[in-house]
Amino acid sequence: MTALLELTGVGKQFGGLAALNRVSLHINAGEIYGLIGPNGAGKTTLFNVITGLYQLDSGKFHFAGQDYQSTMPHLLAQAGIARTFQNIRLFANLTALENVMIGRHQRTQAGVFGALFLNRATRTEERASADRARELLRYVGITKSSQTLAKNLSYGEQRRLEIARALATEPMLLALDEPAAGMNATETESLKVLLHDIRATGVTVMLIEHDVKLIMGLCDRVAVLDYGRLIAEGVPDEVRQNPAVIAAYLGSDNE
């Protein structure tokens, strides 16, 4: 397996606080990769670095065979990284369908000229884009509410819509920030099925999750962060046994 994403010695400072301290990890193409750690361990910071919301202060960022010095979000999105948010950030006043079509934005072309003259290429593209968006909505299980404004969808549907929107960008790496947050057991179970489906289509999945059981049951490999440092990485069973991880979660005696 080849590494799709490789971070080497990545650091991120906020004032005097090292939110990330020389973190090195790699995510292989085609795996489901979990990121866990106690609160404030730097999970979300790492996540924001990977999706370009934060620029890294030091270290190397390598994605899909390319090194990135500057990681502007829309460039990374074009390169094939898509994400969802812990607190849902849909376009509330756009319909479900339009939300997904925004995800199609970078895979379509029509510009000002097309918008003003609605030439045939533009109309064809728009129709194809809507078709693909409807397909994705069906795929994540939103069938009836494609014309509903995103803000009027149920919580579970909103979470799924975020995933559909992210998939619409045709990502190689789908990064999910606590996708199961606030879901009940049934919803979590069907999320698991969906993520396996997505991986089966060739998309690499990475997720942050508080639900350790979910992570351990779902992921091929898991990384553990504590105080901005990577303290363990490996298959779930290994990580579970790792003394540093146990100490981080339960507190160690010799401190």
Place this chain on the structure above:
Amino acid sequence: MEIFLQQIINGLVQGSVYALVALGYTMVYGILGLINFAHGEVVMVGAMLALSALTAMIGWGLSPLLALPLSLILAMAGCMLLGYGIERIAYRPLRHAPRLAPLITAIGVSIVLQNLAMMIWGREYHAFPQLIANQSHHIAGAIINDIQIIIIIMALVIMLALMAVVHRTRLGRAMRAVAENQHAAQLMGVDVNRVISVTFMLGSALAAIAGLMVSVNYGLAHYYMGFLLGLKAFTAAVLGGIGNLRGAMLGGLLLGLIESLGAGYIGDLTGGFMGSQYQDVFAFFVLIAVLVFRPSGLLGERLAERA
């Protein structure tokens, strides 16, 4: 009754112009949360450019029916370039600065443009050439002329087209997405800077059209014409609910009507104490009233919270 109908017609014509300019304010506000106070000057530059182009083309012996649309296109292109430049120079470097900073650069740009225009086109009023036979029509005692009819229809068509662009196209969808959540839009691969530039250019193109409309209607253009017009269009945008496109159109038409009816009747109402020269007072009275009683405007929703 004739006066009433006449003032309605005048109000609709003036309101169409306000609406087009107000759209520029409201589009930029919707996306950036910024009042582009230089927008009025863009209208003025549009009028001046059109006037210069028109004079030159007539000089070359072009037929007015050809010269008029050509100079409109030239003015629109010039204003789009100007709008793009204003955003690049005065607003983009301050994107993350406190809100007061871009407001001040906006006023700065406005002063620069006025003075540049004064240097280029002089301080005097320019008469706009009378190009097409401007026939008057009588309806129930009121008069409406060809130019006024063209203005109302053109404004209507442009507004409908703009709504279609915003609600039915990829570009419009991107604009609405950026307006709602810049970060999320960016993460979905939308080039936010590009969308913002295009928004300024669209608004400026509308401003150029409005500029030409005003000058043709009154037969005059002047380097200072953008100031009051800009303020009134801003009032119209606030009246309709700033950030809301339909609001800007409604606000523009309403403000035009209020002004013109107010000017038509103020003499009678005050027993001749005040005359129609008080017309401008109405716009700002409306602005104050809206800000006091309904700051979100007629169609405005509670402002979406920003992350």
